[in-house]
Amino acid sequence: MSVRVGKRWSEAGWGGLFLLPGVTIIYAFVLLAGVLAFVLSFTHCSRYGTITWAGLYNYRKLLSDPLALRSFANTLHYVVVFVPLNLVLALGISLLLNRRWPGMRLIRSIYFVPVVISGVVVVSIFRFIYDRDYGPINAVLTTIGFEPVPWLWDAGWAMGSIIAMDLWKASAFFSIIFLAALQDVPRELHEAAEVDGAGAWVRFLHVTLPSLRPVITAVLILSSIGAFRVFIPMFVLTEGGPAYSTRTIALHAYLAGFRDGELGYSSATSFTLLAIILTATLVMHWIRGRSE
Numbered sequence: 001m002s003v004r005v006g007k008r009w010s011e012a013g014w015g016g017l018f019l020l021p022g023v024t025i026i027y028a029f030v031l032l033a034g035v036l037a038f039v040l041s042f043t044h045c046s047r048y049g050t051i052t053w054a055g056l057y058n059y060r061k062l063l064s065d066p067l068a069l070r071s072f073a074n075t076l077h078y079v080v081v082f083v084p085l086n087l088v089l090a091l092g093i094s095l096l097l098n099r100r101w102p103g104m105r106l107i108r109s110i111y112f113v114p115v116v117i118s119g120v121v122v123v124s125i126f127r128f129i130y131d132r133d134y135g136p137i138n139a140v141l142t143t144i145g146f147e148p149v150p151w152l153w154d155a156g157w158a159m160g161s162i163i164a165m166d167l168w169k170a171s172a173f174f175s176i177i178f179l180a181a182l183q184d185v186p187r188e189l190h191e192a193a194e195v196d197g198a199g200a201w202v203r204f205l206h207v208t209l210p211s212l213r214p215v216i217t218a219v220l221i222l223s224s225i226g227a228f229r230v231f232i233p234m235f236v237l238t239e240g241g242p243a244y245s246t247r248t249i250a251l252h253a254y255l256a257g258f259r260d261g262e263l264g265y266s267s268a269t270s271f272t273l274l275a276i277i278l279t280a281t282l283v284m285h286w287i288r289g290r291s292e
Contacts, residue, residue: 041267058268068269070244071252074159078248079227082163082170086223087216089171094178095204108179114172123236126165127152130237152237155245162233162246170226174219181215182208217288221281228277249273 044054062068097108114122129135130151138148151161185208193203209216231250234240240247240255249269257266 037267038271040264041271043264045263045267047261047263054264058265059272061265062268062272067244067247068249068252071240071247071249074244074246075228075230075248075250077159078163078230079224081160082166082227082230083220083223085163086167086170086174087219089167090174090219091178091212091216093171093175094182097175097179098182108176111172112176114169115176117169119169119232120236122165122169123233126161127237130161153242155243158238158242158246162237166230166233170223174223177219178212178215181212185211213288217284221284224280224284225277228273228280 040051041058042054042056044050044052044057093111097104097111101107129137132138132148132150132153135151137151142148149157151157189207189211193207198206229250230248231254234246234248234251235254238246240251250273253266253269253273256262256269
């Protein structure tokens with residue numbers, strides 16, 4: 001018995017030793033950096049290192065800054081449109097991928113490709129696709145007699161174009177999650193419902209959806225967090241334009257800190273966004289708890 005216990009302690013010790021570098025890096029560059037950034041949010045801090053105490057000034061400035069409020073509104077617009085569409089699209093595609101059709105494994109592998117492509121690469125691809133003069137979409141529109149659309153150069157089109165691009169990548173990831181959950185639903189439940197005369201739609205509503213409820217909640221939370229933090233598409237494609245129509249709060253924080261040199265204000269913006277994400281996550285958990 002003592003030999004077995006000693007072996008377990010030895011394995012735990014080696015495991016801890018191998019984890020130590022990763023834990024140290026996380027502590028030094030994530031936790032410690034987060035604490036320092038939180039402290040900076042209460043200061044006037046420039047890129048040149050001059051620091052003076054500011055109290056709640058940066059947070060008051062954030063709430064009164066028209067550009068920050070516009071960025072919050074743009075972020076909320078993105079979340080409200082992206083999250084439901086992503087949920088419906090990913091669930092619908094997972095239902096198709098769950099079919100037993102010839103070549104389905106190959107189709108699943110191909111559909112998963114957007115997930116493994118770097119976000120910057122995806123943005124670069126869609127920059128060409130959306131190009132006003134040489135993009136394939138506008139080439140097709142011109143061929144059939146329509147005027148080319150300024151997808152990324154018009155305030156009415158830019159946000160929708162970015163949402164469509166992000167749906168292409170995100171729905172592939174979440175559809176695989178839904179697919180795994182669908183394959184865990186006991187077939188006996190579907191067979192019993194079918195014997196009772198339930199059609200495909202009734203089985204989906206009363207068998208599939210209840211079984212997917214925990215996964216749906218997880219997808220809502222993960223996609224909401226990602227939507228609130230969206231940054232790369234706006235930064236690379238539009239830089240927040242045109243007319244600030246795609247300037248999100250994450251991009252606003254980045255530009256305030258690294259372009260304008262207002263590190264304290266940037267930190268306050270980032271922690272306000274963190275508070276919003278935590279609040280939204282807790283609300284979704286509470287709603288899930290009430291519905292069970």
